[in-house]
Every structure is written in C-alpha cells, then in structure tokens.
Amino acid sequence: MRLSDCHNFHDFRTLAKRRLPGPIFNYIDGAADDEVTYRRNAESFEHCDLVPNILRGVQSVDMSVTVLGQKLATPFYCSPTALQRLFHHDGERAVAAAASKLGTMFGVSSLGTVSMEELRKTYETPQCYQFYFHKDRGLNRAMMQRAKESGINVMMLTVDSITGGNRERDLRTGFSIPFRLTLGGMTQFALKPMWGINFVTHEKFKLPQLDAHIDMGGDTMSIGRYFTEMLDPSMTWDDVAEMVKLWNGQFCLKGVMSVEDAKRAASIGCSGIVLSNHGGRQLDGSRAAFDQLAEVVDAVGDRLDVIIDGGIQRGTHILKALSLGAKAVGIGRAYLYPLAAAGQPGVERALGLLRTEVERGMKLMGVSSLDQLSRNNLRFR
Numbered sequence: 001m002r003l004s005d006c007h008n009f010h011d012f013r014t015l016a017k018r019r020l021p022g023p024i025f026n027y028i029d030g031a032a033d034d035e036v037t038y039r040r041n042a043e044s045f046e047h048c049d050l051v052p053n054i055l056r057g058v059q060s061v062d063m064s065v066t067v068l069g070q071k072l073a074t075p076f077y078c079s080p081t082a083l084q085r086l087f088h089h090d091g092e093r094a095v096a097a098a099a100s101k102l103g104t105m106f107g108v109s110s111l112g113t114v115s116m117e118e119l120r121k122t123y124e125t126p127q128c129y130q131f132y133f134h135k136d137r138g139l140n141r142a143m144m145q146r147a148k149e150s151g152i153n154v155m156m157l158t159v160d161s162i163t164g165g166n167r168e169r170d171l172r173t174g175f176s177i178p179f180r181l182t183l184g185g186m187t188q189f190a191l192k193p194m195w196g197i198n199f200v201t202h203e204k205f206k207l208p209q210l211d212a213h214i215d216m217g218g219d220t221m222s223i224g225r226y227f228t229e230m231l232d233p234s235m236t237w238d239d240v241a242e243m244v245k246l247w248n249g250q251f252c253l254k255g256v257m258s259v260e261d262a263k264r265a266a267s268i269g270c271s272g273i274v275l276s277n278h279g280g281r282q283l284d285g286s287r288a289a290f291d292q293l294a295e296v297v298d299a300v301g302d303r304l305d306v307i308i309d310g311g312i313q314r315g316t317h318i319l320k321a322l323s324l325g326a327k328a329v330g331i332g333r334a335y336l337y338p339l340a341a342a343g344q345p346g347v348e349r350a351l352g353l354l355r356t357e358v359e360r361g362m363k364l365m366g367v368s369s370l371d372q373l374s375r376n377n378l379r380f381r
C-alpha cells in the first residue's frame with residue numbers, strides 16, 4: 001500500500017498502522033476507558049441526513065470562513081496534538097507546511113516537538129497555541145508572554161484535561177514519555193526498524209514549548225508527572241478570566257461541552273469555544289460534540305464562535321456541523337494518520353482530499369458559500 005492508494009481516513013489509518021510501531025499507533029488510535037465516546041464521535045454524524053437544494057448556480061464555490069478573527073481558506077483546521085515527531089520525523093513541520101499550503105490554521109500543542117517560534121517564523125498561516133494551566137502562575141504568565149512575542153494568533157486553553165484520561169492501550173504497551181515499554185511493546189518496536197532508524201538519525205526528540213521553563217530532560221520529568229505535578233486541578237473560571245484579560249487577543253476554550261459553561265465563556269470575553277471531548281481520550285461516556293452543538297449555538301452563537309472537533313472524517317461531516325451553526329471544525333486523527341503514513345505529502349494529500357470533499361459536497365448541496373448552509377439542510381432521524 002502506498003500513499004497514492006489512500007483515498008479516505010480509513011486508508012490513511014491502515015497505512016499509518018503499517019508504518020508505526022504498535023505502541024505509537026495505539027497512542028494515536030486509542031482513547032479512554034472503553035472508547036465509547038471515541039466511537040460515538042464518528043457515529044454522531046450519522047444521526048442526521050443532508051437535504052440538498054438544486055439548480056442554484058454552483059460553478060464556483062467559496063470554502064473560506066472567518067473564525068477566531070482568522071480568515072481560513074477551508075472550514076477545517078489542524079487541531080493541536082502532542083508529540084508529532086514520534087509519528088513522523090518531520091512532525092509539526094510537516095503539518096504546518098501542509099496547513100500553510102492549504103491556507104488553514106494549525107495548532108501547536110504545549111507538548112509539541114517543534115518550537116512555536118520556529119513554526120511562526122517559517123509559515124504564514126494562522127497558528128494557535130494550545131495551553132495547559134500550571135500551578136505556578138508566574139510560569140503561566142511567562143509562557144503567555146512568549147506566545148505573544150512569537151506572534152501566535154490564537155490562544156487556545158484546553159480545559160478538558162484537568163486530570164489525565166485512562167488510556168488502557170497505553171498501559172498495555174507501556175507507552176509514555178520517556179518510554180517505559182512492556183516486553184510486548186518492545187517487541188512491536190523491533191518489528192518496525194525503519195521507524196527506529198528515522199528516529200535516531202534525525203534531530204533529538206524535544207518538547208521545546210516546555211523545555212525553556214521546566215526541566216523535562218532525561219528522566220527528571222515524565223509527561224505523566226508533568227500532568228500530575230505541574231498542572232493545576234484547582235483552576236477556576238476566575239483564573240481563566242484573568243488569562244483572557246492578560247492575553248488581550250483571540251482566546252478560545254477547548255473542551256467546553258455544557259450550555260452553562262458556554263455562557264460563562266462568553267461572559268468572560270472568550271472569542272470562541274471548541275466543543276470537544278479530546279477525541280474521546282479524556283472522559284469516556286461524555287457526549288459527542290456534534291450532538292451538543294445545536295443547543296450551544298442557540299445559547300451563545302451570537303456572542304462567540306462555536307467550533308467543534310471529534311470524529312470528523314468526511315467533508316459531509318463538516319457540512320453537517322456548519323449547517324447546525326459551527327463556524328469551523330478541528331481535525332485530529334484525520335491528519336495524524338496521514339502524517340504517520342507519509343509525512344508532509346501524506347498530510348497534504350489528506351487535507352486536499354478533505355477540501356475536495358467539502359467543495360463537491362457544497363456543489364451537491366446547492367450552496368456557493370458556507371454561510372448559505374442552515375438547519376433547513378438537515379433532518380435528524
């Protein structure tokens with residue numbers, strides 16, 4: 001199987017599985033507990049059907065959206081994800097380059113493996129920085145200052161990870177940073193020697209967003225310990241309100257689910273919220289963002305941008321979300337499998353296919369711009 005054989009999400013997933021050592025593939029592919037929410041995320045889009053209009057003159061369509069103050073050429077962007085250089089040796093560079101070519105936004109994770117400054121300097125396209133809130137308030141201020149100085153367009157605070165999700169696939173393989181592989185996990189690495197060769201012959205693995213502030217070197221701080229020791233589970237709305245003021249720019253909360261919280265986010269001045277369950281990786285049993293979308297848009301859609309992520313695999317999923325009132329959608333695994341499968345060309349191909357699906361879907365729906373989509377275009381079963 002080659003990249004040219006990949007025509008959809010599932011093909012990229014299959015190719016990624018062939019390329020990656022099992023523990024790394026399962027880190028991407030897995031989710032929390034019984035992975036119920038993970039499965040529901042994708043299924044949620046099948047609870048409703050699109051109702052197209054015809055004969056509307058759709059020879060050219062405009063796929064652009066303006067969200068969080070950024071003009072994006074497509075209604076989807078690459079949501080921030082951790083540790084990308086484990087998936088392919090080019091990591092965030094490959095994703096940023098592909099997003100930039102397409103004209104959409106990408107996110108840099110706090111656990112990213114390339115520095116936000118390098119990415120900001122190299123690529124023109126809008127960039128958001130995914131932030132975790134630390135116990136040390138001075139550290140939070142220093143990190144925000146650094147993001148401001150580097151020219152980050154959107155601050156995205158993840159609020160669904162107040163404690164780590166229970167990822168049982170990782171427990172079985174021993175996936176953690178640093179690696180603490182089980183014997184089974186080690187064997188799976190041995191079966192994919194090319195990955196190991198690429199890993200050791202390229203730049204040393206680092207976490208540059210954190211390295212400048214926290215000693216992550218060697219065994220002194222694992223990511224697990226970073227979460228339990230450095231991040232602040234006592235974070236409240238007052239802390240976020242202060243951050244919003246301090247950032248004084250586009251500020252988005254990632255991981256909001258309830259109407260009550262969406263209203264609160266609007267009242268403290270957030271410019272947007274991402275309805276998200278972290279790709280099913282945190283609270284298993286929580287609702288899919290798509291299922292929660294309509295009521296949140298009804299409550300706050302006129303006060304901030306409502307975005308969703310989770311389970312998006314097709315252009316038609318994006319059209320359904322926009323019909324319900326989302327301003328844009330984030331994708332995660334839909335670009336991570338392509339990254340693992342083939343680096344930058346893989347991500348370019350995946351994003352290009354998704355764009356083509358959105359374009360085709362718009363034409364078949366009879367809309368020439370995305371703001372023409374409405375709830376009239378959807379029926380729930």
Ligand SMILES: Cc1cc2nc3c(=O)[nH]c(=O)nc-3n(C[C@H](O)[C@H](O)[C@H](O)COP(=O)(O)O)c2cc1C
Nearest residue numbers: 028079080081082109158278279310311331332333
């Ligand atoms: C491997 C992996 C790593 C992730 N790392 C982060 C992260 O560091 N910060 C964050 O806010 N979300 C992270 N996410 C969640 C994504 O940003 C996004 O919410 C989720 O992947 C969307 O679901 P999808 O994968 O079904 O598209 C991660 C997701 C995956 C699959």
